[in-house]
Amino acid sequence: MSHVRSLFFGGSLEEIGQRTLRAFQEGRPSEIIWNITNRCNLTCRHCYVDADYSKAPNELSPAEALELVDQIAEAGVPLLFVTGGEPMTRPDFWDILARAQHHGIRVVVSTNSLYIDDEAADRLVQLDVDYLATSLYGPEAFHDAYVGAKGAYRRTVENIARLKKRGIKVGIKTVVTASTYPHFFNLVQTTKDLGCGLLYACDLVEVGRAANQRETRVSGDQLREIADFILADVLKDPDRGIEYDIGALPSIAVYIMKKLKERGIDVTKGVARMKVKSACPVGKGLMGINAEGNILPCSFVQDFSVGNVRELGIRGGVQKLFELGRSPIDGACGECEAVELCRGCRVKAYHASGNILGSDPICLMRN
Ligand SMILES: C[S@@+](CC[C@H](N)C(=O)[O-])C[C@H]1O[C@@H](n2cnc3c(N)ncnc32)[C@H](O)[C@@H]1O
Ligand code: SF4
């Protein structure tokens, strides 16, 4: 999770960026990403959760889910992402949002948006959800084939308009793979044309249904092409314009920092921030919680848990996660001069070697 614009310049995410940073410095989780269910109405081929029509066997009950929201409030977490699976398939989805509203927790709903109709959009407004992130992978025919649902693109675009009409901000999420890569550059334009303020592009994490999909990875040169394209766009007007959030590729922050320095642009702000909260947020404030209540360093490692919220609670979990954030990194990342700022993608290291403190195999500076 690297917010390219606000890391080095200004932009719309500055304020929440400051709040999350402060939370981490004060020993609280900075953001929680909660997969409230593994159930989904789609079965995308790349899905890291391996979501399908069935729910996880030990899914948190409605009462446990509400109690967890209470705990999140009590722990002073500034930002909660409600995701899945498809979060809107959970029958108590609205109860969870209502409890978060009761506590004044800022919630971002991460959804494929296919269940959003006028009534749902109105309810989101009533529940103070002012930010929603929805997935798009390319142009209409490509997107429909990618998610395996005809009409999905059209409905998503209609639903974005529905939300925006009501004042809800919308971010677009996508994944970078060999098949989505050719569409990435047009997707930036689509994001702008739809009036969305953020494009979250996540490099493919080879886990869940994406395990053993190495052939669908893009090359280092293609990732650098994306980075150069983003940098050129940001530099057109550094403090305004859409935000780019790059997932599972922390070395992009180091790469962009180097490019900015070469142009004589001041990078002090970004360096100061990354010294506190590295570009990979594992152990630096991020907490994942899966559908069964397991506490994870990141949602992309569903099988690496430091304990369960049922026994450990949020406060116990965060201490264990912060220990990870203080641990030295091994291998090539450990020897890198930028390790303190970047720390490499801990989940890619884990999936590649079984060692969460190992070296990130996908580095824009090395490969
Ligand atoms: C798991 S989905 C949950 C929310 C909702 N069902 C949706 O698809 O928008 C959240 C995001 O994770 C992305 N994602 C899924 N599997 C991934 C993987 N293996 N690597 C990187 N991103 C992935 C999806 O493309 C989606 O944008
Ligand atoms: S990526 Fe989202 S929409 Fe696709 S299967 Fe996974 S949870 Fe469902």
Ligand code: SF4
């Ligand atoms: S070697 Fe590791 S720590 Fe250094 S820039 Fe690359 S991914 Fe980041």
